[in-house]
Amino acid sequence: MPPIKLSNNSGIADVSDNEVSGNESEHSNSRSDNDGAHESTEDEADSDDSSEMDEGECETRRNALLQHVQDLESQFGLLREQLYRERMSQVELQLAEVKTGKSPEYLVPLAELQENMxxxxxxxxxxxxxTFRQHSQSV
Incomplete structure (x- = not known):
């Protein structure tokens, strides 16, 4: 029969057909507890050292990303201004074509309106x- 693992503070680790003495189970439990305590202490020391490094690295990374965002905002502003100027020149060109009567965007609807008129x-x-004939005949 496979051993059944019990997790309690009584010191009993495994129970099977062949019983383990209390001393053996306490000894094995205390050894695993010490190993876990030793590992957690190392993890805490590593995390303290790495958090100091990480803080500096984070600040450096943050500054680099802020600079990148500022560069993107600057590029966006320049592109927005360029787009505005291009659209204004297109509008001015279309207006000049309309005033001279050469704009296809103006001439096609104008022809349709003239046909409807x-x-x-x-x-x-x-x-x-x-109406005039009906009125003449009735009088």
Missing amino acids: RTRTEVAGILRKI
Whole structure:
């Protein structure tokens, strides 16, 4: 039968068909407890040393990242200004084309509007003739 591990403070480590004496189990428990205490002390010492190093490294990394963010913000500002100037020049060019009557963005809708105006004028003229005839016949 496999041993069953008990975790309590009574000093009993393993129980199986062959019983272990209390002294052996206490001895094995105290040895594993000492090993764990020794490891945790080393970890604490390492973490103290590494935290001092990490603090300096963190500050250096933080400063480098802040500088990088500032560079990105500066580049963004320059690109935003450049984009603004390009859009303004495009708008000014389109305005000049509209004023001279050469803008395709202006001429196509203008042609459509003129065609609609011609159609409506024609329809209004026909309705006027029909209305005038009906009025003449009724009098």
